[in-house]
Amino acid sequence: MDENNKVLETENINDEYIPDELSYDNASFEDVSTEVEAEKEKKSWQRELYEWVSSIAVAVVLAFVINTYCFSLVQVDGPSMQPTLYHGERLVVRKLLYTPDNGDVVIVKSDVLQKYIVKRVIALPGQEIGFDAERNVMVDGEIINEPYIASKQENLYYLYSYPLQIPKKGEVASLEVIAAEMSTDMIEEPVSVSIEGKDGKIYVSGSKFVKDGEFIPGETKYTQDGYFVLGDNRNHSSDSRNLGIIPKEEIVGKAFLRFMPFSEFGLIK
Numbered sequence: 572m573d574e575n576n577k578v579l580e581t582e583n584i585n586d587e588y589i590p591d592e593l594s595y596d597n598a599s600f601e602d603v604s605t606e607v608e609a610e611k612e613k614k615s616w617q618r619e620l621y622e623w624v625s626s627i628a629v630a631v632v633l634a635f636v637i638n639t640y641c642f643s644l645v646q647v648d649g650p651s652m653q654p655t656l657y658h659g660e661r662l663v664v665r666k667l668l669y670t671p672d673n674g675d676v677v678i679v680k681s682d683v684l685q686k687y688i689v690k691r692v693i694a695l696p697g698q699e700i701g702f703d704a705e706r707n708v709m710v711d712g713e714i715i716n717e718p719y720i721a722s723k724q725e726n727l728y729y730l731y732s733y734p735l736q737i738p739k740k741g742e743v744a745s746l747e748v749i750a751a752e753m754s755t756d757m758i759e760e761p762v763s764v765s766i767e768g769k770d771g772k773i774y775v776s777g778s779k780f781v782k783d784g785e786f787i788p789g790e791t792k793y794t795q796d797g798y799f800v801l802g803d804n805r806n807h808s809s810d811s812r813n814l815g816i817i818p819k820e821e822i823v824g825k826a827f828l829r830f831m832p833f834s835e836f837g838l839i840k
Contacts, residue, residue: 642666645678645687645826651802651809652676652689655719655839661831662689662839666824671695671798673710676839678823679800682779683755683814689826690800690810691719694737696819700799701734702727708801709734719840724805728813730754738780738797738816743789748797748816749778755815779818795819 647660655676656662664678671677675692694700694710701709706723708715712734727733730751738748750766766786767774773786780793797816802808811817829835 643824644830645689647689650807651804652691653721653804653807655691655803656689656826656829660829660835662826663828663830664824664826669824671819671822671825673715676826677798677800678826679817680821680823681814681817682821684809687823688809690802690808690817692798693801693811694799696737696739696796696798697742698737698799699734700737719803721804722806724812730813730815735799737799738793738795738818740793740796742793744781744786744791744793746773746786746788749775749781749786752778752780752815755813779820780816798822 643664643666645662645664647656647658647662649658662678671692673692673695677690677692679688679690681688693708693715699711701712702724703709703714706725706727708717732747735747736745738744753766765774765776773788774784775781775786776783780795780797781791782794785791796819798819799811800817801810801812826839829837829839
């Protein structure tokens with residue numbers, strides 16, 4: 572055999588052992604593919620769960636913020652606001668950036684009664700509240716028009732002497748207002764107020780309208796605003812006549828919309 576034939580035979584032999592680069596171990600490939608798909612499904616499930624949990628968490632936080640600072644839903648309990656509102660009706664209360672005004676129907680978190688109540692604002696901080704001989708309500712010396720009441724009041728619950736100036740933050744405080752806070756003992760949870768005379772001086776503790784310490788007539792000032800509120804059903808209502816003047820911090824917001832029953836849906840006036 573000559574040299575040329577040897578070379579040719581060698582080349583032919585080598586060609587027979589060239590590996591096929593398009594060959595695969597099918598079983599091995601399928602196993603890897605299944606694992607990849609399973610991992611993708613696992614990550615997809617985890618992502619979906621995370622999204623659900625995140626959405627629920629955001630919804631809970633938003634609901635908390637809205638209910639705490641913006642709006643809330645309440646249900647009327649009792650007849651004190653008839654004929655404007657009736658027992659069992661459901662209302663929407665606006666809280667955000669709200670300042671009470673004359674005639675507003677408000678929700679009060681009464682510290683005296685230890686519960687929420689619904690009443691109407693009659694007199695604002697700095698205004699004078701009074702009643703004439705026929706028991707008409709007077710604000711700043713003028714009889715106010717009250718088409719919303721069930722009937723005129725039969726008694727005034729003499730907690731205060733009228734006319735009475737409603738506390739306004741920064742104005743000189745009246746000892747009558749502070750002393751009247753002690754007279755709410757007909758309620759289960761009376762406000763704790765004590766007035767003691769020492770060396771001819773007056774000391775107050777527990778009042779909502781002045782700081783604890785010495786009360787100096789003509790000098791001691793109110794620390795927050797007050798509001799005089801009444802129920803529209805005057806003869807079946809606990810309100811400022813026997814609960815006392817309502818401090819601003821206890822007013823939750825304005826009840827502006829009745830949404831149940833649907834037949835009475837509409838704004839509250």
